[in-house]
Amino acid sequence: MVSSARPSGFFRKPSTGIKVVIVGAGFAGLTAAIECDRKGHDVILLEAFPELKILGDIISFGPNSGRIFQKWEGVEEKLDPICHKSDGILFKSYLGEDLITQYWHDEEPYGKKFNGHRGEIHEIVFNHAVERSIDIRLGQRVTDYFETDTEAGVIVNGTDRVVGDVVFAAEGVRSPGRKIVLGYEDKPKSSGYAVYRAWFDSSQLTHPITKHLVQNGDAHVAWIGPDVHFIAASLKNGRDFSWVCTHKDEADIEDSWSTPGQVEEALKVVENWDPVVQEIIRATPPEYLVDWKLVYRDPLPTWISPKGRIALIGDAAHPFLPTSIQGASQSMEDGVNLAVCLELAGKSRVQEALRAHERIRYDRVLQAQRTGVTTRDQWHKADFDNVKKNPEVLKLKREPWLLDFDSEKHAYDVYESTVAEMRKEGQQAHL
Ligand SMILES: Cc1cc2nc3c(=O)[nH]c(=O)nc-3n(C[C@H](O)[C@H](O)[C@H](O)COP(=O)(O)OP(=O)(O)OC[C@H]3O[C@@H](n4cnc5c(N)ncnc54)[C@H](O)[C@@H]3O)c2cc1C
Missing domain, CATH: 3.30.9.30 (D-Amino Acid Oxidase; Chain A, domain 2)
Structure with missing residues (x-):
């Protein structure tokens, strides 16, 4: 496909005519907005905050999301000076005894990771979306969602309707969008x-x-x-x-x-x-x-609304424990995957795109979520006699299936076979 550039010089594919409404400008919403823009979809991004604030503290992006930043013109150069640089992490016992250092060079082939201040990294990504001329509307609190067979939309600040072909609910762990997808109120615990x-x-x-x-x-x-x-x-x-x-x-x-x-x-x-x-x-x-x-929230049975036009993404779909070191990365992978699925499906088949997105992502996300519990227990329930004999048990499992992963390539690779599988199952269900 021929790619076109915006006047500002940012990569963008020809328009697909697909209108995407995104709720929440955290890393999930911003990544979905940027990636959809790159793939030629038209984006409206609605954020409740009236202005950008530098909030939070340390946040980690693994090589699987680092490669996403690297595709965005000028972003890596801005991230580099503010991100953490060390060769590894030293594990000590709580009494102060050195146990083992886990060096990062083993995982360098997976790609580059970025760890830094959440607010500072967020500001860089937000500004990139602004520079791309994405339609970002601040001070827009979404109060309700709706969908029909032909469109999906949201109610903003209790009154205004914003309508698109699809809506991505990226409002974080307290997502009100969960109600329409699940059909019931799902409280965090x-x-x-x-x-x-x-x-x-x-x-x-x-x-x-x-x-x-x-x-x-x-x-x-x-x-x-x-x-x-x-x-x-x-x-x-x-x-x-x-x-x-x-x-x-x-x-x-x-x-x-x-x-x-x-x-x-x-x-x-x-x-x-x-x-x-x-x-x-x-x-x-x-x-x-x-x-x-x-x-924490138990994994949801689905991230997609009954009519297939609203997708929960990021923490709204799957909150992570910090010990997974993957919450932000997985929220970014969602946006990349969805943008590709919509591109390959086209405007007339957006529901198929959202369902395929879930099928492509669900097991990977679930497995990644579980690593948070495994690592926490590995540290919190450590048998210290054993740890002294074998401090290797403290090391983070930096596994290639999770980190050496290109979500964009993967989406292009598996979309058609995933849709074929879904169609076959649909036909069998009707027999
Ligand atoms: C202020 C803040 C600080 C954080 N600090 C850290 C940190 O220091 N370290 C860390 O690891 N993680 C932090 N996180 C969480 C981390 O950003 C997420 O776990 C991860 O990046 C996934 O992001 P997300 O986009 O799914 O959700 P979030 O980052 O939670 O973003 C959700 C966005 O949706 C907006 N929103 C919510 N409800 C509505 C609504 N009804 N209408 C419109 N917009 C809405 C929110 O204002 C927010 O901007 C922070 C999140 C927030 C919101």
Whole structure:
């Protein structure tokens, strides 16, 4: 197919005439918008926030999503200076004993990963979508969804209708779009864990026992203890510092990224731990400490609405535990896959595209979600006698099926056979 370029010089295929309405400008919504634009679909992106804010703290994009950023003109160059750079992660026991370093060079052939501040990376991606001239409308809270056999749409701010051929609900873990897809209210539940999270200027780390973490480049260290883990990373050549501490917590689910955390409470979680960890927490400016209750949802039976025109994507479809290190990456893969499916299906067969999307993605996403539980248990339920004998058990499983994966190529490769399979099953069901 001949590709066309927009006046601004961004790659875009010829128009398909497919109108895509996307709700939510997180990484799922933005990726879907950019990828749909690249494939020639017409996009309207609706976001509740009235303005862009630099929110959140550390977020990780594996090589499977790093390759998506790399396709977007100029984005990699902007990400490079703000992303974490280290050769590996040092695992320590909660008492401070060095156990093992997991080096990243083994996975370099999979591609490039990007770890950095969620808000800073989000701003770069958001600006890329703006530069592409995507129709982004801020301050647009979607209050309802609807679909017929011929169209799908949303109600914005309780009054206005926005209509398209398909709608992608990318509104995150509290998605109201789930109701129309599932036919019932599906409430998030506690995962039984919470995460203290912080990001601050590393000049705060003045104590001699923490200095080594922010000198001589970026450091990455994980302390593993009984049902608690603490991970610290420095970034921008040691200028910024971030830490997360996952621990048991059965409290009510707030799921707000800005719930303030208490330094004294965080210290209780690591009582008797390595003094370095305690000093990091003590040095944390209280205004930069967040207490985030980890929401979980059981995997949904489907992500696609009854008439096949609304798709849940990203966290709205499949929230991830942070220990999977894949939530943001999988939300990006959704957008890539959907854009290809719509391109190959064409405007008259968009429902087929959405159903094929689910079939192509479902098992992969489920498997990726499970890695979050496996890694958490591998750390939180570690038998420390065994760990000392064989610290390899702490290493993250950085598997090629997950990371060495090109979602765009995969979608092109399997779309036709997936649709053929669906048609065959449909015919058999009618026999
Ligand atoms: C403010 C914020 C900070 C975060 N910080 C981190 C972090 O530090 N580390 C980390 O690992 N993950 C963080 N996350 C989560 C992470 O971004 C997601 O898990 C992952 O990237 C998947 O993204 P998503 O696009 O599916 O969902 P989200 O990133 O949650 O994005 C959903 C978007 O939809 C918008 N929205 C919600 N409801 C409506 C509505 N009714 N109408 C219109 N728009 C709506 C939201 O405002 C938001 O912009 C954060 C998410 C948010 C929203």
